[in-house]
Amino acid sequence: MPLDERGYYGRFGGAFIPEVLHRSVALLEQAYRKYADDPDFLSQWHRLLRDYVGRPTPLFEAKRLSEKLGLRVFLKREDLNHTGAHKINNALGQALLAIRMGRTNIIAETGAGQHGVATATACALLGLKCTVYMGKTDVERQMPNVQRMQMLGAQVIPVTSGNMTLKDATNEAMRAWCCDPGSFYIIGSTVGPSPYPEMVARFQSVISEEMRSQLKEQTGNENPDAVVACIGGGSNAAGAFYHFIESQEVRLVAAEAAGLGVDTELTAATITVGTEGVLHGAHTLLMQTDDGQIIEPYSISAGLDYPGVGPLHAHLAETGREEVVAVTDRQALDAALELTRLEGIIPALESAHALAALKVAQFNPGDVVIVNLSGRGDKDMAAYSKNL
Ligand SMILES: Cc1ncc(COP(=O)(O)O)c(C=O)c1O
Structure with missing residues (x-):
């Protein structure tokens, strides 16, 4: 993987975050480095992938x-x-990491609702509290997934800024993370500040x-x-x-x-x-x-x-x-x-x-x-x- 120590792929990447999140991102980075190759962590994740997700x-x-x-x-x-x-591969990996870090409040963004459903599922399985931000346009066009998240016990918050889709949901999830840096933000794609892009790619x-x-x-x-x-x-x-x-x-x-x-x-x-x-x-x-x-x-x-x-x-x-x-x-x-x-x-x-x-x-x-x-x-x- 063409990644350098500062979290850059060539010219792209890095961590451009507000001051209030510096500590959260640094702690996440430490935990990810600690557990990414930890045999106990990996064996718990692989067992869930096999017996719960249905892999391979x-x-x-x-x-x-x-x-x-x-x-x-x-x-x-x-x-x-x-x-x-595919979203469940990453959601379970990050949820297990959250538990290792002692975090019980989970935040996520979702577009199609698949990452939201995957995160709500992981949270139901592992006993974590889950809040999912979703653009109002997406709430309307992916209603079956909204209903699934709610049944799984997640709180779905419709976002009404911008064109009310994934970008706006991500903005809102980041804002919520800033207000509660002790929560764990499970990002659903290879986006966000380092180490998220590499961590998500690795779980996928x-x-x-x-x-x-x-x-x-x-x-x-x-x-x-x-x-x-x-x-x-x-x-x-x-x-x-x-x-x-x-x-x-x-x-x-x-x-x-x-x-x-x-x-x-x-x-x-x-x-x-x-x-x-x-x-x-x-x-x-x-x-x-x-x-x-x-x-x-x-x-x-x-x-x-x-x-x-x-x-x-x-x-x-x-x-x-x-x-x-x-x-x-x-x-x-x-x-x-x-x-x-x-x-x-x-x-x-x-x-x-x-x-x-x-x-x-x-x-x-x-x-x-x-x-x-x-x-x-x-x-x-x-x-x-x-x-x-
Ligand atoms: C089935 C499916 N494929 C692909 C994507 C796109 O996301 P990514 O580019 O992170 O795989 C999504 C996002 O919700 C999805 O639900």
């Missing part, structure tokens, strides 16, 4: 889709995790660790020609790419949300249209005006509707290690229907962007391509019914 998730060869595209497509089935997405790296051994078992080779993942803040992509970053022969393809198109004002394609700045504690790429005001993002997918991106991805894209494609709402919707009809799997709208990238990026006939199917589509049925 299958690597499924999608034969009908492969035939149609002229590729050999494998799907990493993160949609089959308990709670329906279990995805590519499994991919390698599963692909070897099925094809005799642990390296595919390409790995494709959608990218909001970047956690499922970071997990899917992690163990392939040093293998230069494996292409890493990130699919960001173009919304209505990168040449319109309604987009969330941060790497394609963004410029350098500081957002939510990290120096990274973000969508901003010439005088540094955040441009409100847009995507049909609540989980990709974010004006920033994790510093790891800003770095990998800048150095050319990661290819970035922008996928429109329409392309994602079509890809979701295609997967559903060919393979009987309804993907999350976020994951549908990765599937659409199979047609947007260029591949050679017969290429072995793993798509990280980051989540399932139950939460998106209202959007699918309206738009398909």
Whole structure:
């Protein structure tokens, strides 16, 4: 992993935080360094991943889709995790860390609601108090997940600033953390001040660790020609790419949300249209005006509707290690229907962007391509019914 001791990936990363959070972030950093390689901590987390989450998730060869595209497509089935997405891998890791630090009050932000549900689930399991900030627009478009969080005992606070989506929820969660630095903020993506981007990537790296051994078992080779993942803040992509970053022969393809198109004002394609700045504690790429005001993002997918991106991805894209494609709402919707009809799997709208990238990026006939199917589509049925 191309990370230096100050928490930078090349020029991107760092910890740009208010004075009041310095101590909290320093204590988090200490605890993360202490436990990241601690055998007891790791064995407790791995046991939960196996017996509670249901890992390893299958690597499924999608034969009908492969035939149609002229590729050999494998799907990493993160949609089959308990709670329906990759988010639970990280939420459990951070919740266990919170307990090691003696913290019992948990704060989280959520966009699509999957990280909120994962955090509320971890808190129910481990007996922690949970408060989730969620933009009001997202509360409305991801209602099944709001109801799940509430049933799990979490307090869901609708946020009404900005365009009432993920950025605004993150602002509010950070504000709550400042008011109560003794609480533990479980961030749901590879964003935020160092050590969050690295910690979240590490908890998600279990995805590519499994991919390698599963692909070897099925094809005799642990390296595919390409790995494709959608990218909001970047956690499922970071997990899917992690163990392939040093293998230069494996292409890493990130699919960001173009919304209505990168040449319109309604987009969330941060790497394609963004410029350098500081957002939510990290120096990274973000969508901003010439005088540094955040441009409100847009995507049909609540989980990709974010004006920033994790510093790891800003770095990998800048150095050319990661290819970035922008996928429109329409392309994602079509890809979701295609997967559903060919393979009987309804993907999350976020994951549908990765599937659409199979047609947007260029591949050679017969290429072995793993798509990280980051989540399932139950939460998106209202959007699918309206738009398909
Ligand atoms: C199923 C799913 N995939 C992807 C994402 C995007 O987040 P990230 O880029 O951190 O993986 C989300 C976010 O909510 C999600 O729910």
